[in-house]
Amino acid sequence: MLAFLLKRLATLVPTLIGITLVAFGLIRLVPGDPIEVMMGERRLDPEAHAALVKRMGLDQPLPVQYADYVGKLLHGDLGQSLVSREPVSKEFAALFPATVELATAALVFAVGFGLLLGVSAGLKRGSLLDQGVMGMATVGYSMPVFWWGLILIMFFSVQLGWTPVSGRIGIEYDPERVTGFMLIDAWLSDEEGAFKSALMHLILPALVLGTSTLAVVARMTRSSMLEVLREDYVRTARAKGLSPARVVIVHALRNALIPVLTVVGLQTGSLLAGAVLTETIFSWPGIGKWLIDSIARRDYPVVQAGILISALTFIVVNLVVDLLYGVVNPRIRGGGH
């Protein structure tokens, strides 16, 4: 098992290096003089320009600059925002939990319902339920997520008034920031109704963000179930006289879920991307919205950090999925015949 882990980590190293190269190169790839690019339209006199060049180490050869950059990364220094002058890592730490909370809620929703619907559809192949679920699933991942958000806002927030339109919690509440996760913080605080308010603010964005993933998980689960139900070992399980529930859950589902796991890992990527759009719609103060705003403001160090962190998150999640895959599927754990 350990050998497996080390091997996987080893293949990641070139990818990680590549990501840092891309992030590093981002500012330098933008056409024009890097200083001018970062300073915006402001013109600098030659002296100040030269001083900045020296201070930012831009007169050093590129490999040295890169080594310097990576060195800073390993110390957690992501640079400084051009707009706020604050360290990027500080702003990032403040905003990241909001995105994680949103993405986690969306994932729980998507996987929970996706598995349920996919298994039901797979068990009743060809039925009305199956066709309905599959039809909805196809619509679900064909939808532009930002439009879906607007439609749901239009319906639930404006027409029905059930959910709020933006933010993480009602403005009348201000729970103390303990974990950065509004649901937990609101629960921990003593304020009456704070938790409910946080929950109501989270529901719609999570639903919107999770819809596409739900559709993909449902489809994948269904097709995986159909394949597994055809397998010989399912026939053996039935020949043993086991109850239908046991055949489905213990024998079929256990194996059907394996490919779904991989899909879930890949879907976290699209959740990250979707978060960017969802946060914009719902004015959810996470890193997605921050990233977009920074691009508009040409705050390149922030964009650089955002890209790096997103890539890293995605890589880490997929590594975890790979390891879980090894746990869940005895055949690839090694010790084959």
Add this chain to the structure above:
Amino acid sequence: MPALLNIRNLRVQFGNFPAVDGVDLTLEAGELLGIVGESGSGKSVTMLALMGLIDAPGKVTADAVEFQGRDLLKLSARERRRLIGRDVAMVFQDALTSLNPSYTVGAQIAEVLKAHLGLRGSAARKRVVELLEQVEIPDAANRANAYPHQLSGGMNQRVMIAMAIACGPRLLIADEPTTALDVTIQAQIMALLLKLQREQGMGLIMITHDLAVVAEMAQRVAVMYAGQVVETGAVPGLFDAPRHPYTNALLAAIPEHNKGAKRLSALPGIVPGALDRPAGCLLSPRCPRVQERCRAERPALEDGVRCFFPVEEAAHV
């Protein structure tokens, strides 16, 4: 004493294709019946129908499918589930794919002990090891914790057999249990099945396309063609003096009976499929003894032979 198994006029229909087209079989307690036929003759489907493992769109009908006097077709699903795996058990062809890859072999055997006999915990574990030893798996205690992909084909087949006999069934059905194995292992598995059958006094139905195996092991044999039983009889007799033209042709095609010939003798044509089933006898397009009556009417199974003009003298003698 009613026969252990009595099947009358079993039909299994997939759409408009009759995979099993009126099969009659009987088996006494402790008897070893061999069912032979080529691929597509319906031998496996018959047994799956008996076990209740045929799903929609397949339709199963019969005049009677009686096991120990009880009509299986009249049982509720729950009642049938209590029977199969316990009193009637089946061993399949490809043991590796027939075992769940995500659970240890010990766990899979224990599952059947728990479901039918209520055995749990250490009692179940003990019994699992006993069963593995009974099927001659060395180092049984450790092997119980292995996954199917860690065991060889022969071992997996032994595991399947252990799982099948775990609850002391009265009838064991083996569907081509050795086809997927090496020749040397085949002999071992066959010997094991024979030994277990004698020890436990079970009825054993052996489905195979290997005539030699049947000739050596079985007491009675049924020959199937295109979804029907065309001939049944006691073993030495049927092979010495086959009465159905198809059985006759099968035996005539064995290499041992074709010494010195340039080609193996064989019937021309192919088995009828879904679209080309004759109105009369199913063998009539290919039969060397065919008459007008054969093309018009379907013969019934009489006196162990389904033929209007049975063979008097075997071709290979």
Add this chain to the structure above:
Amino acid sequence: MSAVIEKPMEPPGPLREFWLGFAANRGALIALIVFAVIALASLFAPLIAPHDPIEQYRDFMLTPPAWDQDGSTRFLLGTDELGRDMLSRLLHGGRVSLGIGLAAVMMSLLPGVMLGLCASFFQRLLSPAIMRVMDIVLALPALLLAICVITILGPGLVNTVIAIAIGALPGYVRLTRAAALAEIGRDYVTASRVAGAGVARLMFVTVLPNCMAPLIVNATLSFSSAILETAGLGFLGLGVQAPTPEWGTMLSAARDYITRAPWVVTLPGLTILVTVLAINLMGDGLRDALDPKLKKVS
């Protein structure tokens, strides 16, 4: 021997067999028709659009669609916040979206297939390098990668195509490489090689035609992804720039008009949904028709 067995039916040729398989899927068939309508409407937009898509009718800002009591038949689907005709913008937007999608697919399919073939034919030399680079591209989710590229190159139509194409590239490379490797081991390729076929001939004439099925399916699905990405980038203000009509950009200001003018919100999104849905259903139909393993057991 009498011939009770009739003459066997002639098996259909490959094209007809494919069409039979595809058409059996009613959803795919309807989707094909719907998509054809959308594609034709977009293609002939300059001819059939009632108005110029960027012309602003200051007196008619936020007019409801014709079926509403305040609407008029002059603007069948109403106007947006700047008084521009929705129908015309949707039609012209179709040209943009479908055009970008098609261009992005071409720009990723052709190099992707080339790289995949090279990676499979020159496995020891090129495969590790090519696949590592693809892994790096894959480390970023598609939209974020596109945002990255746009940040470097700047917004606009052409850059949108480039950004999307880069993101779709690894998919084709991996797919082609896997399919080609599976074929290369087969006897017919060895036979060709022994007969003296050069590498180029082996790649394009012998192996590639047998890898087409998954490529076609992937191309369809990446076409629909490209349309969604274009809309997403447009929505964020990073893609196609105003005043060029694009379905996603039409939605970016729409949030302020949810209550006052819901048609500004629903119509562009609905158009995206229907188009992408049609393409995805066609892709499903293609996959079912082309992949023999998935053929339904009767």
